[in-house]
Amino acid sequence: MKYLKSFLVFEWITIIGATTVLYTRWDFPLSICIGIVVLGVILTLYFTKKYEPKNEKVNEM
DSSP states (O other): OOHHHHHHHHHHHHHHHHHHHHHHTTTOOHHHHHHHHHHHHHHHHHHHHSOOOOOOOOOOO
């Protein structure tokens, strides 16, 4: 999980930068850019929950 967090920071910098360029230089609609960011949030939350280590206690007798 240690290396995944640093990758997610790089991913967010890329997503925010790409949507800013799409909106300012290529005249994409703001709703599409916001949709890309929201999709990034949903996918980030999904995959961090999926790959988080689970703390399950094993009952030993």
